[in-house]
Amino acid sequence: MSPAPARATRQRAAVADLLSRVDGFRSAQELHELLRDEGASVGLTTVYRHVQALAEAGQVDVLRHEDGEAVYRACGTGEHHHHLVCRDCGRSVEVEGPAVEAWTDDVAAQHGFIDVQHTLEIFGTCRNCAS
Amino acid sequence: MSPAPARATRQRAAVADLLSRVDGFRSAQELHELLRDEGASVGLTTVYRHVQALAEAGQVDVLRHEDGEAVYRACGTGEHHHHLVCRDCGRSVEVEGPAVEAWTDDVAAQHGFIDVQHTLEIFGTCRNCAS
DNA sequence: CGCTTCTTGGCAATGATTGTCAACATCGAA
DNA sequence: TTCGATGTTGACAATCATTGCCAAGAAGCG
Numbered sequence: 130m131s132p133a134p135a136r137a138t139r140q141r142a143a144v145a146d147l148l149s150r151v152d153g154f155r156s157a158q159e160l161h162e163l164l165r166d167e168g169a170s171v172g173l174t175t176v177y178r179h180v181q182a183l184a185e186a187g188q189v190d191v192l193r194h195e196d197g198e199a200v201y202r203a204c205g206t207g208e209h210h211h212h213l214v215c216r217d218c219g220r221s222v223e224v225e226g227p228a229v230e231a232w233t234d235d236v237a238a239q240h241g242f243i244d245v246q247h248t249l250e251i252f253g254t255c256r257n258c259a260s
Numbered sequence: 261m262s263p264a265p266a267r268a269t270r271q272r273a274a275v276a277d278l279l280s281r282v283d284g285f286r287s288a289q290e291l292h293e294l295l296r297d298e299g300a301s302v303g304l305t306t307v308y309r310h311v312q313a314l315a316e317a318g319q320v321d322v323l324r325h326e327d328g329e330a331v332y333r334a335c336g337t338g339e340h341h342h343h344l345v346c347r348d349c350g351r352s353v354e355v356e357g358p359a360v361e362a363w364t365d366d367v368a369a370q371h372g373f374i375d376v377q378h379t380l381e382i383f384g385t386c387r388n389c390a391s
Numbered sequence: 392c393g394c395t396t397c398t399t400g401g402c403a404a405t406g407a408t409t410g411t412c413a414a415c416a417t418c419g420a421a
Numbered sequence: 422t423t424c425g426a427t428g429t430t431g432a433c434a435a436t437c438a439t440t441g442c443c444a445a446g447a448a449g450c451g
Contacts, residue, residue, distance in 0.1 A: 134428080173431080174431055228359065238346060240386075245382060247383065
């Protein structure tokens with residue numbers, strides 16, 4: 130993989146800005162199309178690079194669709210949190226669950242696991258898409 | 261995709277048997293190699309078919325590595341449960357968390373989501389691999 | 392045993408993601 | 422502001438898991 134882009138470029142701004150305006154998880158390919166539609170075209174490879182750089186920097190969250198495609202979304206906080214995602218429109222809500230955090234750490238410790246992390250995502254159909 | 265295999269064949273048995281003997285999540289490719297090593301060679305395409313059929317039948321659980329590769333594991337019960345997985349050796353422990361189930365349903369309901377599902381996996385390093 | 396139907400497996404096709412590299416833009420220095 | 426070293430871009434090729442395809446082989450039934 131190429132080095133993570135750090136310089137201020139039009140492409141970097143375009144990707145970050147788009148992510149901040151859109152309110153659900155989007156794939157790199159979708160972001161690429163959206164940018165093209167807006168006229169602020171950015172190469173697909175470049176979209177991948179920025180989206181991954183932002184993910185590593187903790188500024189966007191990544192999760193995977195059932196088919197394995199990676200989807201990204203800008204999140205309000207760098208804090209650890211989870212998502213409630215609409216499986217139709219991709220819209221999502223950030224949620225926190227202190228109790229869950231504690232529970233996972235507990236369970237892991239009980240089984241002698243260290244360096245524990247976890248993933249938790251909730252999928253459903255939102256009010257809009259249900260009608 | 262082809263129809264799910266239902267007939268009793270050597271290949272079907274080999275895949276199911278291997279999954280029952282191995283105690284961690286394995287990718288289709290790994291299973292394919294393991295079978296080859298055992299002499300009970302099965303075509304890669306066929307491994308994919310059986311592993312997916314078993315997953316649909318609820319007899320194996322599927323999850324995704326960070327790189328998006330799908331990994332499979334035979335599970336003791338058809339009940340809903342989660343996993344504590346060693347990120348080094350793939351060994352895993354089935355865990356249940358009734359409190360978590362309730363919490364996710366709650367959160368989803370509060371936000372007007374219906375048809376709710378969730379994924380929760382815990383990753384860590386197991387005692388063996390830590391040393 | 393013979394037939395019908397399902398299963399197998401090698402290979403091509405797909406689709407997301409990553410590697411490559413020449414052309415181009417940025418930013419600090421002069 | 423201009424120059425140059427260095428970071429970025431993007432078209433294209435390459436990778437890799439997974440799926441589609443289809444002729445040859447096996448299972449189950451009579």
